[in-house]
Structure formats: structure tokens, C-alpha cells
Amino acid sequence: MTLWLPEATTSAPEVDYLIFALVLISCAVLALVFGLLLLYMFKYRAGSSVDRGTLAKKTWRLEAAWTVATLLAFFGLFVWGADLYVRLFQPPSDAMKIYVIGKQWMWKVEHPGGQREINALHLPIGRPIELIMTSEDVIHDFSIPAFRIKHDVLPGRYETLWFQAEKVGTYHLFCTQFCGVDHAQMTGDIVVMSDSDFEKWLEQNGTSETLAVAGKTLFMRYGCSGCHGGNGIGGSQSGSTVRAPALAGLYGSSVTLADGRVVIADDRYFRDCVLLPDTQRVAGYPPVMPSFAGQISEEDLLKIIAYIKSLAPEKPS
Amino acid sequence: MSATTIETPAPAISYLTDGFTLRSWLLTTDHKRIALLYLGTITIFFFIGGIAAALIRYNLIVPEGMIASAETYNRLFTMHGVVMVWFFLIPAVPVTLGNFVVPLMLGARDLAFPKLNLASWYLFVVAGIVAVYSLLVGGVDTGWTFYTPLTTEYSKGHVVATVVAIFIAGFSSIATGLNFIVTIHRLRAPGMTWYRMPVFLWSLYATSVILVLATPVLAMTLILLVFERIFHIGVFDPAIGGDPLLFQHLFWFYSHPAVYVMILPGFGVISEIIPAFSRKRIFGYKFIVWCSISIAVISFLVWGHHMFVAGTSLYSALVFSILSYMVAVPSAIKVFNWIGTMHKGFIRFDAPMLYAVGFIGLFTIGGLTGLFVAALAADVHLTQTYFVVAHFHYVMVGGMVSAFFAGLHYWWPKITGRMYPEMWGRAGALIIFIGFNLTFFPQFILGYLGMPRRYHSYPPEFEVLNVLSSAGATILAAGYLLPLAYLTWSLFHGERAPANPWSATGLEWTTQSPPFTENFDETPMVTDPPYNYPPFEVVRGHV
Numbered sequence: 001m002t003l004w005l006p007e008a009t010t011s012a013p014e015v016d017y018l019i020f021a022l023v024l025i026s027c028a029v030l031a032l033v034f035g036l037l038l039l040y041m042f043k044y045r046a047g048s049s050v051d052r053g054t055l056a057k058k059t060w061r062l063e064a065a066w067t068v069a070t071l072l073a074f075f076g077l078f079v080w081g082a083d084l085y086v087r088l089f090q091p092p093s094d095a096m097k098i099y100v101i102g103k104q105w106m107w108k109v110e111h112p113g114g115q116r117e118i119n120a121l122h123l124p125i126g127r128p129i130e131l132i133m134t135s136e137d138v139i140h141d142f143s144i145p146a147f148r149i150k151h152d153v154l155p156g157r158y159e160t161l162w163f164q165a166e167k168v169g170t171y172h173l174f175c176t177q178f179c180g181v182d183h184a185q186m187t188g189d190i191v192v193m194s195d196s197d198f199e200k201w202l203e204q205n206g207t208s209e210t211l212a213v214a215g216k217t218l219f220m221r222y223g224c225s226g227c228h229g230g231n232g233i234g235g236s237q238s239g240s241t242v243r244a245p246a247l248a249g250l251y252g253s254s255v256t257l258a259d260g261r262v263v264i265a266d267d268r269y270f271r272d273c274v275l276l277p278d279t280q281r282v283a284g285y286p287p288v289m290p291s292f293a294g295q296i297s298e299e300d301l302l303k304i305i306a307y308i309k310s311l312a313p314e315k316p317s
Numbered sequence: 318m319s320a321t322t323i324e325t326p327a328p329a330i331s332y333l334t335d336g337f338t339l340r341s342w343l344l345t346t347d348h349k350r351i352a353l354l355y356l357g358t359i360t361i362f363f364f365i366g367g368i369a370a371a372l373i374r375y376n377l378i379v380p381e382g383m384i385a386s387a388e389t390y391n392r393l394f395t396m397h398g399v400v401m402v403w404f405f406l407i408p409a410v411p412v413t414l415g416n417f418v419v420p421l422m423l424g425a426r427d428l429a430f431p432k433l434n435l436a437s438w439y440l441f442v443v444a445g446i447v448a449v450y451s452l453l454v455g456g457v458d459t460g461w462t463f464y465t466p467l468t469t470e471y472s473k474g475h476v477v478a479t480v481v482a483i484f485i486a487g488f489s490s491i492a493t494g495l496n497f498i499v500t501i502h503r504l505r506a507p508g509m510t511w512y513r514m515p516v517f518l519w520s521l522y523a524t525s526v527i528l529v530l531a532t533p534v535l536a537m538t539l540i541l542l543v544f545e546r547i548f549h550i551g552v553f554d555p556a557i558g559g560d561p562l563l564f565q566h567l568f569w570f571y572s573h574p575a576v577y578v579m580i581l582p583g584f585g586v587i588s589e590i591i592p593a594f595s596r597k598r599i600f601g602y603k604f605i606v607w608c609s610i611s612i613a614v615i616s617f618l619v620w621g622h623h624m625f626v627a628g629t630s631l632y633s634a635l636v637f638s639i640l641s642y643m644v645a646v647p648s649a650i651k652v653f654n655w656i657g658t659m660h661k662g663f664i665r666f667d668a669p670m671l672y673a674v675g676f677i678g679l680f681t682i683g684g685l686t687g688l689f690v691a692a693l694a695a696d697v698h699l700t701q702t703y704f705v706v707a708h709f710h711y712v713m714v715g716g717m718v719s720a721f722f723a724g725l726h727y728w729w730p731k732i733t734g735r736m737y738p739e740m741w742g743r744a745g746a747l748i749i750f751i752g753f754n755l756t757f758f759p760q761f762i763l764g765y766l767g768m769p770r771r772y773h774s775y776p777p778e779f780e781v782l783n784v785l786s787s788a789g790a791t792i793l794a795a796g797y798l799l800p801l802a803y804l805t806w807s808l809f810h811g812e813r814a815p816a817n818p819w820s821a822t823g824l825e826w827t828t829q830s831p832p833f834t835e836n837f838d839e840t841p842m843v844t845d846p847p848y849n850y851p852p853f854e855v856v857r858g859h860v
Contacts, residue, residue, distance in 0.1 A: 002778055005766050018695050019765070026685040033652065033681050037674060040659040041666070044595070052661040062657070063604045063650065070649045074642035074688070081692030082635055088694060089631050104471070138467040139561055141626065141701060145767025148698040152627045154562070155466065156555025159628045172776060176701035176769040178460045180471060181388050184772040294556070 008146040008167040008192060014084055015148040021080070025073070088149065091162035095130035097267075098123075099211075099302045102133065102140035102153040105182040107173065110302060114214065115205040119188035121173065123165050124198035130162040132267050136298055141177035144190050152177055156275075158268045165192040215307025218300050222292070231311060244289070245282050248311040256283045270305045327813055331734060331831040346431035347834055352416035353732070354438050358445060359413065360801075362404035365449075367797065369397035374756075374790040380777045387773040391458035392474065394771060398461025399479060403486050404445055406713055407575060410582035411528075412441070412493055414724045415521050417732055419497060421825035421832065422515055424506025424841040429499040437492035444486035451478035460771060462572075465553035465564040469545040476546055480539045487532045490578075494528030497521050506824065508843035512606075515823055515847050516599065519606045520585025523613035527574045527581075531617070535571035538564065565627060569620035577616040579713055580680075581609055583720030584651055587673050590727050591655045592848040593821040594670035595662030599848045601654040608647035615644040625696045634693055641691040648684050652677060667819070668742025672723035675750040679715025683708060686761065704764025707757045715753050722749070722800060729804065730818045734831040735811030741803040749796035755789025822848055 007013045043050055098121070099110040109117040123129055133142055135155040142161060143150030146169075151161040175186035193201060219225055227244035250265050258281040263269055273280045274296065277289035296304075332349045335341070342350060372393050376384040384390050416434065420427050428434050451457065457474035459467055468476055501522050505514070541552045542564070551557030553564045584605075592599045599605065621629060621637030655677055664670070686708040690696045699705065722745075729737050759782040768779045775783070817826035824841050 003762060003766070015694050015698050018692060019689065019698070022685075022689050022692065022695060026682075026688070029685055030681060033656065034678060036656050037659070037677060040656070040662070041664055041674070044659065044662045044664050046596070046663040046665045059601050059604075059657070063601050063654075066653045067646065067650055070646050074645065075639075077688060077692050078639050078642050081694045081696070082638055083694075085625075085634065085638075085693030085697065086631065088697065089634075138471050139464055139627075143701065143767070143769065145698070145702075150626050150697060150701065154555075154628050156561060157628070172767060174767065174769045174772075178391075178462075178464065178467070178771040180467060181391065181458065183391070184387060184769075184774045187776075 006146045006167060006169065006171065007148075008144075008169060008171055009148070009163045009165055011084070011088060011163065012146070012148045012166075018080055018084060022077070025077075088162075091130040091160060092128045095128040095162055096124075097130050097132055100131050100133040100142060100153065101136060101298050101302075102142070102175065102179075102186075103136040104138065104180050105175070105186040107142070107175075107186065107188050108299070110211060110299065111202070112211050112306065113202055114207040114210045115202055116207075117205075119173070120191060121188065122191045122193060122198065122201050124195050125165050125168055125192055126195070128162060128164045130160055132302070133159050133161065134271075134298055138179050139177050140175045140179050140186065143174045143176040144171055145174070146171035146190070150176055158271055168192050168194055211303050211306035212310035213307075215303035215305070215310075218304050219307050222296065222300075222304070224304065227289075243285060245285055247308050251309040251311075257281060258283045258285070258287075267302075267305055270308055271301060274301060274304070327734065328829045328831070328833070330833050331829070332834045333734070333831055335834045344435070346427070346435055348416050348420050348428050348431065348434060349732075349832065349834075351434050351438055352413050355408065355412040355416060355441070358438070358442060359405050359409055362400050362445065363797075365452075366397050366400035366405055367794065369393045369400065371790065371794055373397060374787040376773065377775070377783045378787050380775050380780050380783075382774045384773070388458055390773040391460075391771070392456035395457050395460055395474075396452055399457075399483070400448065401713075402461055402575075402579075403483050404441075404448060406579040406717055407490060408441065408486075408493075409579075409717070409721050410586060410724060411497070411521055411524060412437075414586065414721075414728055415497065415517075415582060416493075418728060418825050419500060419518065419521060420504070421731075421828065421836055422518055422823055423500065423504050424509060424824045424837060424843065425500065425504035426836050428496045429503055430496050433492050433496055437489045437496070440485055440489040440492065444482045444484075444489060447478055447485065448482035451475040451482060454478070462568060463542060463564075464568075465542065465545070466556070466559070466561060469542055470549075470554050470556070477543055480543055484536055484539050487536050490528045490532050494525035494532075497525040498529065501525075506841045506843055510843075512603070513843055513845070513847055515585075516588035516602070516605050516609070517582075517585035520581045520588070520609050523609040524578050524581045527578050527613050527616060531571045531574040531578075534567060535575075538567040538571065541567075562624070562627060562629065565624055566620065569623045570617075573620045573623065574613075574616040576709075576712075577612055579717050581612060583676065583680075583717045584609065584648075586720045586724035586727070587655060587676055588651075589821075589823070590669045590673040590723055591658045592850065593727070593819050594665045594667060594673070595659050596665075596820075596850050597658055597662040597848075598846075598850055599654070600657030600660070601650075602847065605651055605654050608650050612644060612647050615640065615647075619644050622691060622696075625693055626700055638691055638693050642688070645684060645687060645691070648680075652681055652684070666743070667726075668737070668739060668746055669723045669727035669819075671743055671746035672719050672726065672749075675746055676716055676719040676723060679711055679719060679750070679753065683711030683713075683716055686711065699764055701769060702764035703760040703768045703770055706770050707760035707764060710757050710760075715757070719749065722746070725800075725804075727819070728825070729807070730814030731825060731830050731832070733808055733811070734814050735807045736814050736818065737807045737811060738803050741799065745796060745799040745803070748792060748799060752789055752792030752794075752796045756786050756793050757789070759783075759785045759789070822850060 101108040107119050109121050133153045135153045140153040141150055142153050147163050149163055151159055169192055171190040173188040173190050228247050253265055254262050255265050256262050275293045277291055281287055332347055376382050376390050454475055457476050457479045459472045544550045545552045551559040553559040555561055619641045621633050622641045625634050690699055726742055763779055763782045768775055814830040816829050828837055
């Protein structure tokens with residue numbers, strides 16, 4: 001039996017400090033509560049003739065004291081837990097992106113270089129990594145206890161999770177959101193490797209096609225290029241009759257939508273554009289983009305997004 | 318109790334002797350008889366849910382699972398959750414102890430709507446029959462939380478039957494809640510002002526407000542769920558245009574307040590027992606009362622803390638985290654007040670008091686571990702693991718079920734006219750306390766180590782703690798069978814109970830045990846504050 005869990009990321013020790021602080025506070029409160037209970041049960045047992053003196057008539061001072069003490073302690077814990085959570089919530093911009101797709105009952109992983117894994121995720125040490133996750137069916141949850149993180153994986157949208165691994169090793173991956181019959185089989189290995197080992201692994205598992213290259217083929221096959229132009233240069237430039245926005249260089253920039261919102265064109269934005277185009281219409285363009293909901297698999301979709309991401313900004317000629 | 322027992326004669330007439338036919342029970346409008354009908358019904362469900370729990374612990378003895386089929390295991394824990402939550406924990410104290418003592422404590426003849434009270438039992442029985450039907454034809458494997466789109470589009474079980482059962486049970490809850498609210502407003506005896514009411518009545522009042530306001534939301538949610546499952550109307554499944562998180566928002570908007578429906582009546586029971594067995598006025602009466610009310614209000618504003626890793630926004634997580642800490646403050650105040658009540662008391666250790674002290678201990682652990690999962694970053698690691706399982710079992714089973722047993726032993730002489738055997742009662746309280754801790758404490762560690770909940774099989778390094786937990790569960794099971802045996806025995810062979818065996822305050826102790834159908838010879842007049850135990854000089858003289 002091990003009562004110890006590896007701390008394999010930069011944030012894991014911070015989560016542990018918080019949990020250990022909570023354990024200490026709990027032990028102190030329990031000692032107080034059980035101590036007083038046992039003391040009073042002994043001292044003031046019915047048979048004991050100990051002098052009870054006179055009872056306090058006014059109790060509000062005590063009430064105020066323990067109410068305020070509780071409030072202050074709780075507020076401190078809130079700030080501590082929230083501060084760490086906020087940092088865990090926001091991935092750094094230079095994070096390496098890896099795609100995760102959950103389905104009953106397996107995890108599929110796609111690396112940017114086209115390497116694919118099932119129920120395993122190989123990672124380099126010391127680099128911030130952002131997982132972009134979605135589900136093909138029900139809600140799953142990507143949980144790595146050794147990293148002290150987890151996040152639900154929802155159908156119909158991208159959720160993200162980021163971390164920076166600090167210890168080489170193999171750790172458990174669990175699905176922790178009940179997802180049907182073989183929920184307990186939806187597990188895998190998280191393999192943290194040194195940089196050189198990881199490069200070697202990428203090479204050995206490399207395919208001829210990176211995600212972006214595969215995405216280019218799909219961009220043609222799904223007919224995206226018909227309106228957005230070959231290489232995503234935009235409808236009007238390519239001579240198409242349909243006026244569709246140019247995609248080259250769009251990734252990461254801000255876009256003004258027809259309803260006035262200004263959004264950042266990230267993975268989530270492109271996904272919604274393909275599946276729910278009416279909600280993401282770009283200002284100044286007609287609502288002609290058809291929805292691809294139900295027409296395109298999650299894997300194809302993220303390849304197309306990887307392709308769009310790879311398109312360099314259009315050079316002014 | 319004095320050593321030389323004077324046999325109390327059985328009262329010539331009581332509500333138990335007022336008619337012996339089946340019809341006199343099944344068509345009764347007497348709140349006391351309805352309480353007994355309910356007690357029988359929820360006992361059956363407690364043991365159905367308990368058998369499922371025993372099989373869950375049996376399965377987890379070995380890493381690969383003792384039960385061959387994962388599907389069977391999944392159906393077992395779903396049934397355990399559904400039965401225990403809707404057919405035991407939510408109704409347990411209000412419909413049995415509450416039904417019996419609310420009119421007695423108020424000095425009333427019955428609840429405000431006696432026929433509605435009977436109707437609520439019939440609704441509950443119909444709901445129960447539908448639930449048992451869905452169990453017998455195969456059950457469901459969605460977890461008691463019915464998360465979508467698993468439940469609406471993917472699960473193969475008998476979801477609709479189970480959901481219909483819960484839907485019907487909800488109407489029973491609403492009827493009971495409404496009845497209590499009106500009764501407490503309208504049927505207080507002359508002189509029974511709001512601040513002269515025992516805390517138990519305040520707790521049930523707060524509980525009833527939650528039942529009446531939150532249960533309709535569950536009903537609507539379940540209707541939407543059935544519509545999506547049968548007619549494929551896209552509400553929750555994104556594949557047909559729904560929102561996967563909408564269900565969780567709606568479900569927890571009901572189910573988090575429902576957690577307080579389960580625990581608030583327990584607070585009320587403990588607030589009766591601690592003063593009675595400390596021979597002392599309750600410490601900070603108004604604080605305890607207003608804590609119950611504030612819990613009822615804040616409980617509606619914390620549902621989002623079930624969704625810190627579900628994909629809600631950062632700001633929603635921050636707001637729900639701080640509100641969750643807010644709802645914990647009144648519970649902490651109550652614990653301090655109960656301990657304050659024992660200070661300078663004359664404490665006796667009859668079984669109700671032992672259960673009550675056990676409640677304070679276990680509830681405190683349950684409450685403190687709630688602080689772990691309210692702290693956002695800690696929750697990310699601990700949620701959806703056995704830590705959460707242990708946390709809510711400490712509150713719901715260690716807390717609530719202990720409180721139910723405390724109240725059952727406390728009012729047993731009044732309900733049945735018989736005393737339970739005291740030594741067995743104390744032994745039961747002790748065995749349950751030990752068995753409970755052995756079962757659930759290891760699960761906190763399992764959770765920290767990362768063992769996910771709802772797993773039919775698990776990695777071998779979690780085996781030792783799981784075996785320990787399962788071993789504790791056998792002790793806990795024995796602890797729960799014990800009261801079933803000796804309380805049943807006492808119905809026939811128990812010593813006759815006097816009107817007020819505990820020398821407690823409260824109008825329910827001023828009438829005979831068991832009471833006659835009309836409760837009181839004449840309407841009582843209330844002139845004293847609650848818990849008006851004599852000053853300590855008098856008590857000492859008496860002792």
C-alpha cells in the first residue's frame with residue numbers, strides 16, 4: 001500500500017500545500033471539537049458534583065467571536081484555492097498543443113506532427129502543454145492524479161487543460177466522469193519523457209503527414225477551398241463567386257462578428273465556425289456558410305483547424 | 318431511569334388501539350398512523366439501498382471486481398444512490414419523526430391538511446412501486462445524477478421508469494412541505510410564539526421551504542430529460558442542438574438544496590436531544606434558528622460548486638466557491654452551539670445522546686472535508702474521486718442517518734409506548750460509529766491517491782484501502798441490523814414508557830405515551846420559552 005502520490009508537475013506541490021494546510025486546519029478543529037465533547041461529557045456527566053457556577057446570560061459575544069473567526073478562516077482558504085485555480089485555468093500562450101478525443105471507452109490523442117496514440121499520452125518534460133479536448137459521444141473527464149488536475153471532456157465543444165510536467169515517469173490516466181458500461185476501462189498511461197527521448201519517440205512514431213498536411217487534403221475534400229480559396233486566401237482573391245473570409249494568418253487574431261462581438265480566432269472559434277456558422281458570422285460577410293455539424297468527424301475537424309493554423313499570413317504583393 | 322422500575326400501565330386508549338382493521342390504517346388521516354406507514358415504507362427502502370451498498374463493497378474487495386459484469390455493478394451503485402437519496406434520506410426525518418411530533422410539539426390535533434398527508438404517502442408508495450419495478454426489470458446504469466447526454470441518448474437501462482418514480486416522489490415531498498409550512502403558521506397552540514417553538518420545528522420549516530421551491534425544478538428537468546430520451550428533442554445533447562451543461566445546472570439547482578433537505582431535519586433532531594440530555598437550555602437559540610433559515614436561503618446559490626471542472630467559466634467558479642464557504646458558516650455555528658449547550662450541563666448517556674454525540678463528530682468531519690472541495694484548486698484534484706464519496710457519506714450517513722437513529726430512539730417511547738432496551742441501544746450507537754469510520758475514512762485517502770468513483774475495477778495499488786473499507790462495511794451493516802432487531806423486539810416486550818421518560822421539555826411529552834388520536838385532552842397553553850430546564854441548583858437537588 002502506498003500512501004504517497006508523485007508530484008509530477010510544477011503545480012502539483014502547490015495543490016499539495018493547499019491540501020496539507022486544509023488537513024492541518026481540520027485536525028486542529030477536530031481536536032477542539034472532540035476535545036471539548038469528551039471533556040464536557042466527563043466533567044459535566046450527570047453524576048459529577050463539579051460546581052456548574054452560574055450560566056452566562058448573554059451569549060452573543062461568543063457567537064460573534066466564532067462567527068467572525070470562521071468567516072476569516074474560510075475567506076483565507078477561498079483566496080488560496082482560487083489563486084491557484086485561476087493560474088491553472090489560463091494556459092501560457094507558448095504552450096505546445098496536443099489534441100485529445102474521448103469516446104466510449106477510449107482516449108485518442110493526436111500530436112501536431114501527426115503522431116497518434118490510443119489510451120496513452122507521451123509528453124516532454126519541462127514544457128508547458130495545452131490539451132485541447134473534445135468528446136465524440138458523452139461527457140468524459142481527463143484526469144491525471146499525479147498532476148493533480150482533471151477536466152471534463154464535453155461533446156460539441158473544446159475544453160482545455162494545461163500543465164508542465166517536471167518528473168519523468170509513467171502515470172495513471174483515468175476517465176473520472178461516469179460514461180457508461182466500461183467507464184472503469186477508460187484509462188491509460190501518461191508517459192513523461194526527457195526532451196531527447198521525446199524527440200526520438202516522435203520520430204519513431206512519425207507519419208509522412210503532419211496534422212496540417214492531412215488537413216490540407218481535407219480542406220479540399222470537404223469543399224472549404226471552394227469559397228475560402230485554395231490556401232485559404234479568401235473568396236474574392238481566388239476568383240470564386242462567393243465572398244468568404246480569407247483564412248491565412250487568421251489564427252490568433254481578433255475577429256469582429258456580425259453581432260458586434262470581438263472574439264479571438266482560436267481552436268474553439270474555428271470549431272464553432274464549422275459546426276455553428278450562424279453564431280460566428282464575420283461582420284461584412286453574407287450568411288452563406290453551411291453548417292458541417294454531423295458531417296465531419298472530430299478527427300477531421302482538428303486536422304482542418306491545424307491546417308488553417310499553419311497558413312502563413314498573406315504577403316502583400 | 319431509576320433502578321427500581323415501576324411498571325407503567327398501558328393507556329386505556331391510544332392512537333394504536335383506535336381501530337385494528339387494515340382499513341383503519343390505510344384510510345387513516347391521523348398524522349401518527351401516517352408516520353408509522355411512512356416508517357415502514359422507508360425502512361424497506363433503507364434495506365434495499367443497503368443491500369446494493371453491501372454488494373458494491375463486496376465487488377471492490379479485489380481490483381478486478383468480484384462481480385463479473387461491470388454493467389451489473391453500475392446498475393447497483395445507481396440503484397443505491399436513487400433509493401437512498403429519494404426514498405430514504407430526503408423523506409426520512411420529515412415524514413416519520415416530523416409527521417409524528419410536529420402537531421404534538423405545536424399543541425395541535427393534527428397537521429393542517431390530514432388528507433393531503435395521507436395522499437402524500439400514497440404518492441410515495443406509488444413512486445416506490447415504480448422504482449422497484451424499474452429495479453426488477455433491470456435497473457439503470459447512469460449514476461443517480463443522470464448526466465446527459467449519457468442518460469438521454471446512450472444508456473440502455475430503464476431510465477424512463479426510474480425518472481417517473483422520482484418525479485412522483487417529488488409530489489409527495491411538495492405535499493409534505495406545504496403541509497408543514499401551513500401547519501406551523503396556522504396551528505400553533507395559544508402562547509406558542511415563533512421564538513417559543515423548539516428548534517426541530519424551525520428546521521422542518523426551513524426544510525419545507527426548500528422542498529416546495531426546489532422540487533418543481535427537478536420535476537421540470539426530469540420532464541425535459543424524458544422528452545429528449547423518447548422524442549429526441551434537443552435540449553441537452555449537443556449532437557441534436559442541446560447544451561450538455563444545461564442539465565447539470567438544472568439538476569444541481571435542485572440537488573444541492575436537497576442536500577440541505579437531508580441534513581437540516583437532522584440538525585433539528587440534535588437540537589432537541591442535546592438540551593434534553595444535558596438538562597440545560599439550548600445555547601444560542603436564536604442563532605441556531607436563523608442559521609437554519611440562512612442555510613435554506615444560501616443553499617439555492619451554491620449549485621455551481623458541483624461543476625468546477627465541468628467547463629463553466631472562471632468567474633462562475635470563483636463566485637460559487639465563495640458562496641460555498643458562506644453556506645458552511647451557519648453549520649459551523651451550530652456545532653459550536655451544541656457544544657456550548659453541553660457546557661455546565663448534567664449530561665446523561667442514553668442511546669439518543671450517544672447517537673447525537675456521534676452525529677456531531679461525524680458531521681464535523683463531513684463539514685471540514687467540504688472545505689477541501691470548496692477550495693477551487695483542491696477540488697480539481699479531489700472531485701470525482703473517493704474523497705467526494707467519503708465527504709458526502711460522512712454528512713449523509715454519518716450525520717443524517719445518525720440523527721435519524723438519535724431521533725428514533727428519543728421519540729420511540731412516545732411513538733410506541735414502549736422503551737427500547739437501553740444497553741442494546743448504546744451498543745448499536747457505538748458499533749455504527751466504529752463501523753462507519755472504518756468504512757469511510759479509508760476512502761478519503763483513496764480519493765487523495767486518485768481512485769475515481771463509480772469504477773467497477775481499479776489499479777491494484779488501491780486494494781488494501783478498499784479491503785479495509787469493505788471490512789468496515791460489514792461492521793456497519795451489523796450496526797444497522799441491530800436496531801432493527803431490538804426495536805422490533807421492544808414493540809412486544811419493551812418496558813411500558815411513561816409520558817415523559819427523559820424529563821424533557823416540549824409539548825409532545827405532556828401527553829400520554831402513546832398519545833390518543835386527538836393528542837391532547839384540551840388545547841395546551843404555552844407560557845414558557847423552549848428548553849426551559851430548571852436552573853442547576855434544582856437539578857442538583859433532584860439528582
